Amino acid sequence: MGNIQHPVAEPDNVEELYLPHLDWEDSGLPDDPHHGVTVPETGHLLSHQQEAALGTAISPLAQSQSHGSDIYLATVQYVQHLLGLQ
Numbered sequence: 001m002g003n004i005q006h007p008v009a010e011p012d013n014v015e016e017l018y019l020p021h022l023d024w025e026d027s028g029l030p031d032d033p034h035h036g037v038t039v040p041e042t043g044h045l046l047s048h049q050q051e052a053a054l055g056t057a058i059s060p061l062a063q064s065q066s067h068g069s070d071i072y073l074a075t076v077q078y079v080q081h082l083l084g085l086q
Contacts, residue, residue, distance in 0.1 A: 045079070046083075058074055059071075
């Protein structure tokens with residue numbers, strides 16, 4: 001979307017972009033561009049009553065000025081409260 005609204009011109013000389021002094025094999029970048037994310041299974045942390053209370057207290061569709069990070073943080077704090085971790 002950003003490139004559509006603010007296009008970036010292609011460089012005149014692509015050869016100038018080549019960086020021969022960089023060893024890309026030892027750069028620390030993953031070899032597989034689709035390495036993915038592994039999320040461990042945790043089981044059910046909340047009881048049915050706690051899940052209902054969470055659903056009543058926090059709406060995932062609420063308005064957000066921070067792209068949902070405020071809703072996420074409120075959810076984490078609420079779950080910590082429910083589990084007695086706070």
